[in-house]
Amino acid sequence: MKTTDPAETSQPESNWQTYKRLLAYVKPLWLAFSMAVIGNVIYAAASTGMAAAMEYVIEAIENPTEQNRVLLTLLIVGVFAFRGLGTFMSQYFISYVGRNVIHALRIELFDRLLTLPSRYFDDNASGRLVSKLTFNVEQVAEATTNAVTITLREGLTILGLLGFMLYTNWKLTAVFLIVGPLIGAVVSYASKRFRRLSQRIQGSMGDITHVASESISGYRVVRTFGGEDYERDRFHQVSHHNLTQSLKMASTQAISVPVIQVLVAIAIATLVWLMLAPEIRGAMSTGELIAFITAATTMAKPIRQVTSVHAKIQKGVAAALDVFSTMDEEAERDQGTFVPERVKGDIRFDGVCFRYRDQLDNVLEQISLSIPAGQSVALVGRSGSGKSTLVSLLPRFYDYHDGDILIDGHSLMDFRLDALRAQIALVTQNVVLFNDTIAANIAYGSLKDCSREAVREAAAKAHALEFIDRMPDGLDTVIGDNGVMLSGGQRQRLAIARALLKDAPILILDEATSALDTESERHIQEALETVMQGRTTLVIAHRLSTIEKADRILVMEAGQIVESGAHDDLLAAGGAYAQLHQKQFSEVE
The missing domain is CATH 1.20.1560.10 (ABC transporter type 1, transmembrane domain)
Structure with missing residues (x-):
């Protein structure tokens, strides 16, 4: 006697349910x-x-x-x-x-x-x-x-x-x-x-x-x-x-x-x-x-x-x-109701653990950290140490599994997602630009109503006007798919100008100066030092020379913070930061 596979019997029913769902889209068009x-x-x-x-x-x-x-x-x-x-x-x-x-x-x-x-x-x-x-x-x-x-x-x-x-x-x-x-x-x-x-x-x-x-x-x-x-x-x-x-x-x-x-x-x-x-x-x-x-x-x-x-x-x-x-995938969890006008920028990580889905080991392990408002904190460490993952938790691109992250004493889970992200400006190593004008790329999304003067000011602070004004249409120049018409340094400066225009109380710079030559990096570093004043800033940089003036430097290894302190103090301690510093400068020589 032939047996019937349960999958065979359920499949037609599944197909019929799908087809009925499809026909629902035809219902409003019944006249046609x-x-x-x-x-x-x-x-x-x-x-x-x-x-x-x-x-x-x-x-x-x-x-x-x-x-x-x-x-x-x-x-x-x-x-x-x-x-x-x-x-x-x-x-x-x-x-x-x-x-x-x-x-x-x-x-x-x-x-x-x-x-x-x-x-x-x-x-x-x-x-x-x-x-x-x-x-x-x-x-x-x-x-x-x-x-x-x-x-x-x-x-x-x-x-x-x-x-x-x-x-x-x-x-x-x-x-x-x-x-x-x-x-x-x-x-x-x-x-x-x-x-x-x-x-x-x-x-x-x-x-x-x-x-x-x-x-x-x-x-x-x-x-x-x-x-x-x-x-x-x-x-x-x-x-x-x-x-x-x-x-x-x-x-x-x-x-x-x-x-x-x-x-x-x-x-x-x-x-x-x-x-x-x-x-x-x-x-x-x-x-x-x-x-x-x-x-x-x-x-x-x-x-x-x-x-x-x-x-x-x-x-x-x-x-x-x-x-x-x-369509049936679960959307980002957005159950928070807190909508502040502007946060001060006090950040606290309280025993935070995180691992990517389907991974057994934690990428971040018991991270406890307090960052007062207005302080600049640099994260250094080898690739894979968890630096980018740590800053990705702040805008809730990923949700942590244990512990909590608080801004001004409020858990990230209490914030409405759009309200949380409105407090954060982000510049990453992989710059994303759109096939639009330079002005539209700087004044992007919720910034689209910013004045022309504000856009120019942000571009000037990012040292971008020096190449923008040389372009045929200035700020109205269309830059092609993902800014294909621009150099790496120019694209990075537009991304920095976008973050400057947002004027958020929390600033994340993930390898923000990686695509710049030495001369451009010097100008950008000066601009960043200015804009970082009064803002809570998290900086990730492989080139240690770019973060020497940070208020505090955190050294990460295997998802944990192993050292914390100012540049000179960490060098004097002769620990992991000193080894990274010595290795990097010996490679340069």
Whole structure:
């Protein structure tokens, strides 16, 4: 006795639940969908009528009166025009539904991506996430719209033609049902080439991929500087543009088919009109076989289409499962309610432990640290010692497992996320810039309403005006994808200018001067020393010369703080900091 795998029984139910969820996106578009259904009915009726009209053709051939010639000509053109109307309504309105479903899915998926925790981006490559927004969503719409319209249109056509064939000759119909699949296979082979060519037609996907890729790869900057609404609006605009262009393409494709059909009908009608002329007609045999052959030939395409529906549905459901898996991901925990106007900047780490997901060992182990407001603290240590992880906990890119972190006596968990990140400015080694003007990159996200003078002042403090003013459009110069038109040092100075403009009470500099040459670094160091006054600053730097003037230096090893003190005191102690200092300067020499 055959046993059934539980997975096999649950899978169809899972697929059906997914498909029902997909159809929910069609519900608001019920009017357009109804118009598509009406178009399908018209198409099916016209297809059946084309075969039935062959009897009138035969009658006109047998009685070639002037009236029959005119009526038959009009009949042929009318049937094809009627079918063309159904084709247009079916294709355009189902495309309208499909493109709107795609638009809605993309908007919802992108909005969800803006709220997902850092670990999700660690686990998923940005290219794969962009693919969900582009290719996968297209596949999903195929299952919700095309599969439905094919089932309705071609299914009704088959029923109508089959009924007419049975009425004409049931014995020949039985024969046709045997050879029908062979006819469908031949038609399918001939149409595959056309389908491959038509699938190459792409809509305006470049902008969607570009904006999404920037937002996903730069998610930390987006969130730290409150750029969610800006990115949301920017993405909504490009997706809506894609919707408009796709509908134009859909209408063009929908109208081209019936126009060609009507043109062919006119040619056939002209040929029939000539055949019925007395001088051309001659001796011609008649019979119901012509009508039957017409019906059988017409049925080949809908048979092939209906047999392909299952594959379309399965492909769409598989894509939907992937898309919905992202939509169903849990967003960042944001249960805090504390929204301070501006914190003083007192920071305390109280027995903080942290490990990345699926790792057994802690990356940070019992970190206890108090940083008074306005103090500058430098973190040094070998790669992998936990410096960047420690500062990543402050804006809650990751949540610690044990202990607590407090700002002005309030736990980070008490802060609302946007309110917490509004208190922090961040400059990292991997600068994230957007394909926009220099001014828009400095005054990014929640800073977009800053005055032009404030933007110039921030650029001046970051020693960026010296290259900005040499550019053709100054602050209005578009810098290309991720600032491709700028050098590493120039890009870093723009990021510093952005942090200066934010004027947050807490400043995080993670290798902020790593991309600068010695001369630029000297200028930036002077600017940073000025801006660090009155702000709580955490500085990570491999080059120890850049952090010698910090109020306090923390040396980290294996996720723990092993030394703490001023530069001169740590050198005199001859411990881990002195060894790092000696090693670095001996390498320079």
